[in-house]
Amino acid sequence: MVELTPSFMLEYESLDKDHQHLADIVNQIIRAIDDDEAEKCEGLVGEFVKSAKDHFANEETLLVNVGYPNVKKHQDHHKGLNIKMDHMIEFAKMAGENQMARDSLRKELVFFLMDDVITADMEFKNFIEEKAKTDKA
Ligand SMILES: [Fe+2]
Numbered sequence: 001m002v003e004l005t006p007s008f009m010l011e012y013e014s015l016d017k018d019h020q021h022l023a024d025i026v027n028q029i030i031r032a033i034d035d036d037e038a039e040k041c042e043g044l045v046g047e048f049v050k051s052a053k054d055h056f057a058n059e060e061t062l063l064v065n066v067g068y069p070n071v072k073k074h075q076d077h078h079k080g081l082n083i084k085m086d087h088m089i090e091f092a093k094m095a096g097e098n099q100m101a102r103d104s105l106r107k108e109l110v111f112f113l114m115d116d117v118i119t120a121d122m123e124f125k126n127f128i129e130e131k132a133k134t135d136k137a
C-alpha cells in the first residue's frame with residue numbers, strides 16, 4: 001500500500017487532493033492484484049491514467065496562475081510520462097492471466113506515483129508556499 005506522509009504534501013489543497021485520489025486508485029489496484037482479482041486492473045488503470053492526465057492539466061494551470069517560472073520544464077516532465085502510462089495500460093490488459101504483467105504493473109505504478117508524480121512536484125513546493133504566504137500578508 002502507498003501512503004502519502006506529510007512530507008509529501010504540498011500544502012495546497014486541490015493538488016494534495018488529486019495526489020491522494022491517485023494514491024487511492026493505486027491502492028485499489030494493488031488490492032485487486034493481491035486478492036486475485038487482477039481482471040479489475042484494466043478498468044482501474046484506465047481510471048488512474050485519466051485522473052493523472054486531468055491532474056497534470058490542473059497543476060499546469062495552477063503553476064501558470066501563480067507565476068511559477070519553470071512551468072515549461074514541468075509541463076515537459078508531465079508529457080514525458082505519457083509513454084509510461086501507455087505501458088501501464090498494456091500491462092493492465094495482460095494482468096488477468098500474466099504474473100509478470102501484474103508484478104510489472106504494481107512496480108511501475110508505485111514508482112510512477114511516488115517518484116514521477118509526487119517527488120517531482122517538490123520542485124515547486126517552496127514556490128507555491130512562499131506565494132501563498134505573500135498573498136495572505
Ligand atoms: Fe502533481
Ligand SMILES: [Fe+2]
Pocket residue numbers: 056059074078117120121
Ligand atoms: Fe507534477
